[in-house]
Amino acid sequence: MKLSCLIEAQQLDVANIFFLFAKAEELRKKQERPLQGKILTTLFYEPSTRTRLSFESAMLRLGGGVISTENAKEFSSAIKGESLEDTARVVSKYCDIIVIRHYEEGSAKRVASVSSVPVINAGDGAGQHPTQALLDLYTIWREIGRIEHFTIALVGDLKYGRTVRSLCYLLGKFHGIKIIFVSPASLAIKEDIKDYLQRHSVGFEEETNFYKALPQADIIYMTRIQKERMQEGEYEMVKNRYSITSESLAFVRTDARVLHPLPHTEEISLPLDVEEKDPRIAYFREVENGLYIRMALIAHLLEK
Amino acid sequence: MKLSCLIEAQQLDVANIFFLFAKAEELRKKQERPLQGKILTTLFYEPSTRTRLSFESAMLRLGGGVISTENAKEFSSAIKGESLEDTARVVSKYCDIIVIRHYEEGSAKRVASVSSVPVINAGDGAGQHPTQALLDLYTIWREIGRIEHFTIALVGDLKYGRTVRSLCYLLGKFHGIKIIFVSPASLAIKEDIKDYLQRHSVGFEEETNFYKALPQADIIYMTRIQKERMQEGEYEMVKNRYSITSESLAFVRTDARVLHPLPHTEEISLPLDVEEKDPRIAYFREVENGLYIRMALIAHLLEK
Amino acid sequence: MKLSCLIEAQQLDVANIFFLFAKAEELRKKQERPLQGKILTTLFYEPSTRTRLSFESAMLRLGGGVISTENAKEFSSAIKGESLEDTARVVSKYCDIIVIRHYEEGSAKRVASVSSVPVINAGDGAGQHPTQALLDLYTIWREIGRIEHFTIALVGDLKYGRTVRSLCYLLGKFHGIKIIFVSPASLAIKEDIKDYLQRHSVGFEEETNFYKALPQADIIYMTRIQKERMQEGEYEMVKNRYSITSESLAFVRTDARVLHPLPHTEEISLPLDVEEKDPRIAYFREVENGLYIRMALIAHLLEK
Numbered sequence: 001m002k003l004s005c006l007i008e009a010q011q012l013d014v015a016n017i018f019f020l021f022a023k024a025e026e027l028r029k030k031q032e033r034p035l036q037g038k039i040l041t042t043l044f045y046e047p048s049t050r051t052r053l054s055f056e057s058a059m060l061r062l063g064g065g066v067i068s069t070e071n072a073k074e075f076s077s078a079i080k081g082e083s084l085e086d087t088a089r090v091v092s093k094y095c096d097i098i099v100i101r102h103y104e105e106g107s108a109k110r111v112a113s114v115s116s117v118p119v120i121n122a123g124d125g126a127g128q129h130p131t132q133a134l135l136d137l138y139t140i141w142r143e144i145g146r147i148e149h150f151t152i153a154l155v156g157d158l159k160y161g162r163t164v165r166s167l168c169y170l171l172g173k174f175h176g177i178k179i180i181f182v183s184p185a186s187l188a189i190k191e192d193i194k195d196y197l198q199r200h201s202v203g204f205e206e207e208t209n210f211y212k213a214l215p216q217a218d219i220i221y222m223t224r225i226q227k228e229r230m231q232e233g234e235y236e237m238v239k240n241r242y243s244i245t246s247e248s249l250a251f252v253r254t255d256a257r258v259l260h261p262l263p264h265t266e267e268i269s270l271p272l273d274v275e276e277k278d279p280r281i282a283y284f285r286e287v288e289n290g291l292y293i294r295m296a297l298i299a300h301l302l303e304k
Numbered sequence: 305m306k307l308s309c310l311i312e313a314q315q316l317d318v319a320n321i322f323f324l325f326a327k328a329e330e331l332r333k334k335q336e337r338p339l340q341g342k343i344l345t346t347l348f349y350e351p352s353t354r355t356r357l358s359f360e361s362a363m364l365r366l367g368g369g370v371i372s373t374e375n376a377k378e379f380s381s382a383i384k385g386e387s388l389e390d391t392a393r394v395v396s397k398y399c400d401i402i403v404i405r406h407y408e409e410g411s412a413k414r415v416a417s418v419s420s421v422p423v424i425n426a427g428d429g430a431g432q433h434p435t436q437a438l439l440d441l442y443t444i445w446r447e448i449g450r451i452e453h454f455t456i457a458l459v460g461d462l463k464y465g466r467t468v469r470s471l472c473y474l475l476g477k478f479h480g481i482k483i484i485f486v487s488p489a490s491l492a493i494k495e496d497i498k499d500y501l502q503r504h505s506v507g508f509e510e511e512t513n514f515y516k517a518l519p520q521a522d523i524i525y526m527t528r529i530q531k532e533r534m535q536e537g538e539y540e541m542v543k544n545r546y547s548i549t550s551e552s553l554a555f556v557r558t559d560a561r562v563l564h565p566l567p568h569t570e571e572i573s574l575p576l577d578v579e580e581k582d583p584r585i586a587y588f589r590e591v592e593n594g595l596y597i598r599m600a601l602i603a604h605l606l607e608k
Numbered sequence: 609m610k611l612s613c614l615i616e617a618q619q620l621d622v623a624n625i626f627f628l629f630a631k632a633e634e635l636r637k638k639q640e641r642p643l644q645g646k647i648l649t650t651l652f653y654e655p656s657t658r659t660r661l662s663f664e665s666a667m668l669r670l671g672g673g674v675i676s677t678e679n680a681k682e683f684s685s686a687i688k689g690e691s692l693e694d695t696a697r698v699v700s701k702y703c704d705i706i707v708i709r710h711y712e713e714g715s716a717k718r719v720a721s722v723s724s725v726p727v728i729n730a731g732d733g734a735g736q737h738p739t740q741a742l743l744d745l746y747t748i749w750r751e752i753g754r755i756e757h758f759t760i761a762l763v764g765d766l767k768y769g770r771t772v773r774s775l776c777y778l779l780g781k782f783h784g785i786k787i788i789f790v791s792p793a794s795l796a797i798k799e800d801i802k803d804y805l806q807r808h809s810v811g812f813e814e815e816t817n818f819y820k821a822l823p824q825a826d827i828i829y830m831t832r833i834q835k836e837r838m839q840e841g842e843y844e845m846v847k848n849r850y851s852i853t854s855e856s857l858a859f860v861r862t863d864a865r866v867l868h869p870l871p872h873t874e875e876i877s878l879p880l881d882v883e884e885k886d887p888r889i890a891y892f893r894e895v896e897n898g899l900y901i902r903m904a905l906i907a908h909l910l911e912k
Binding site for chain 1: 644645647649673675677679680682689690693694695697698699701702
């Protein structure tokens with residue numbers, strides 16, 4: 001079924017996902033500019049320059065134009081007490097599609113409920129960031145040639161990490177996947193995700209030993225360690241035990257891939273030439289995949 | 305006569321106004337991109353995201369490109385002591401048209417005096433915001449089919465409201481208009497506007513009772529209540545007595561229209577479905593009209 | 609030899625320089641849009657609105673698109689501890705060319721070392737700003753018809769001024785040039801530049817008396833007085849003794865030209881009509897030249 005907005009990963013079904021992959025592959029090959037005359041708004045209530053630039057680049061590559069604010073919180077209208085819904089109604093008159101980033105969970109849904117144009121959620125608080133999950137999945141598919149019958153290690157802060165949660169929702173739609181959650185006990189994945197996976201018959205296990213998980217995985221999905229969320233001592237421990245270094249990379253299979261939603265900090269610490277030349281290091285290709293899958297999504301939402 | 309800049313509402317005569325309406329209607333119908341290769345600068349010395357996005361969208365719809373700053377006050381050059389005139393001279397080398405927003409009255413005129421390209425005033429301090437007045441007038445014309453022989457209630461803070469003042473200048477150019485100024489005595493319209501209307505033979509009266517004015521008006525033009533400008537107690541009083549609610553809307557004629565320059569706060573408080581479906585609620589159409597009339601103005605100023 | 613990036617003025621040789629001048633002249637004459645579908649990123653770690661708008665305008669004039677941040681220091685990724693190199697790798701996936709401005713010397717080089725697309729240095733700390741030097745040189749060439757056999761007075765704060773230093777590097781590549789460094793002794797040009805000029809057989813002298821230098825010069829290159837860098841009393845002295853006024857302008861030859869990288873403050877203080885009509889005043893033409901030479905450079909770097 002054709003999507004009218006993309007607010008959360010659960011909206012995507014297997015057909016949508018493969019349709020978008022096909023579209024992304026097509027856009028990668030040919031330079032077309034089908035959206036000439038169309039306008040995308042990046043309506044950002046908090047800065048996320050990387051995500052904003054990715055969406056804006058996607059729209060420009062498609063031939064469209066962009067209007068933008070990264071400062072919508074200071075939106076004169078927001079200060080003057082206008083509701084988010086009214087702002088959305090107004091902005092939707094100025095453009096053909098809205099990409100919203102907000103600090104409050106549920107905001108993207110509120111915007112979509114009143115907007116006269118399609119809306120894409122580019123992250124709303126502790127909520128979702130569905131295009132990140134989509135580009136992660138697209139990268140897996142491109143890198144290992146399938147999105148079923150593989151083992152994925154999800155590593156790091158699984159308790160608070162938004163991307164891991166959204167990715168699990170998508171993984172639940174495919175067959176023969178085994179997840180290894182790798183984290184210290186204090187940052188383990190929450191019960192709701194485990195319940196979801198059980199309901200969808202996705203096998204998973206929890207593992208605190210990074211080195212035991214590494215050789216089993218086709219995909220090692222690293223996440224950023226957020227120092228500020230951790231107890232004293234916890235940060236050093238995570239950084240030392242759960243990071244990709246020249247040493248731990250030796251435990252990664254030659255046909256496996258290391259992904260990361262980026263930016264990364266000390267949880268990945270590799271020499272420059274390894275990062276640039278080792279085929280297992282896939283996260284910069286992941287960035288590029290993000291561009292194409294967002295192009296595909298925008299084009300899909302704006303097609304008649 | 306062809307305009308070279310738009311700095312204040314008084315510059316517009318009846319011919320200009322109808323010419324711009326005609327152009328806006330034309331642009332609404334067909335997707336042309338006559339300004340390919342042209343560049344508009346939004347040079348904003350204070351943020352006004354809504355206004356900025358509206359102008360930028362207008363330029364992109366016309367096929368042109370946009371360069372932009374909402375932070376011109378922190379303009380490195382401003383900090384370094386460059387005059388506004390020199391900034392204008394420099395910026396005018398980079399583009400084909402400048403839209404300026406400034407916190408000081410008279411700034412737009414100063415910019416226009418040295419710019420080598422057309423300049424549009426998008427609000428300068430307590431001064432003018434002529435495209436707002438123009439889009440209000442265009443909305444009246446579209447909604448009731450004429451801009452003469454009608455009654456308009458101007459409601460709210462008439463003392464400080466910039467939009468009401470600019471709109472009065474335009475209304476003075478047409479025949480058979482009756483204005484009802486509706487406000488508490490402490491926020492009444494100033495004498496200079498009353499003098500202007502008298503000189504231009506526009507009938508007006510002042511009314512403190514909102515409910516008496518409502519049934520007489522073809523157009524109810526609401527304005528935002530700015531709490532911070534009011535005495536203690538005044539705010540509550542205005543909010544309760546001068547607001548459009550389900551109750552007061554019952555006093556509005558079925559062929560009348562409610563306008564508002566937006567953003568609105570508590571001076572309009574209607575259920576969502578009324579706001580979206582009642583044909584009398586015209587302020588979201590007004591937003592869209594703003595886009596088309598700004599397209600018309602930009603196209604007009606850039607035509608040879 | 610074709611450039612792949614422009615990081616410092618020393619990279620430019622005489623052939624490059626004239627090639628870019630020829631390209632700029634060509635672009636000035638015809639409205640072509642050869643870069644349709646290409647994207648430029650302005651990645652600014654500190655605001656420099658004028659420089660940013662100039663590059664963005666150049667890209668739009670060439671038919672390309674722009675994505676932009678003037679706030680890269682607050683780049684969510686920068687805050688999260690990502691390296692500049694990783695940011696560059698990511699951003700280079702989103703675009704075809706990067707223009708970087710950074711507060712730290714050497715940053716542009718670091719970005720260029722990992723970027724998969726061409727990089728232009730738009731100023732890095734106390735380092736270089738090579739397109740400024742290039743546009744200065746282009747202006748000299750356009751204004752007096754040659755870049756050899758002329759006398760140039762470089763005036764003001766020669767100790768800290770980045771533009772004077774970069775310009776000297778370029779002047780060293782041409783013949784028959786005589787430089788007069790005009791400044792108070794406390795703000796004299798540094799030894800490294802004098803050494804460079806000696807090695808390249810460029811004649812120079814130092815002069816503290818502005819009025820003695822003026823009649824000798826074909827080009828008077830003024831620079832901004834930065835009050836905050838000066839000793840008490842020094843500012844007033846410089847302002848009074850080293851400024852272009854109606855009085856000092858009388859000492860400038862009729863075929864000479866006054867340049868300034870802008871913004872200027874009190875070191876130039878002329879009546880409006882003189883600034884606008886006296887043919888010797890060349891700094892607003894210099895701004896326009898900056899646009900064309902940047903167009904030429906961008907087009908050159910993106911050509912196959």
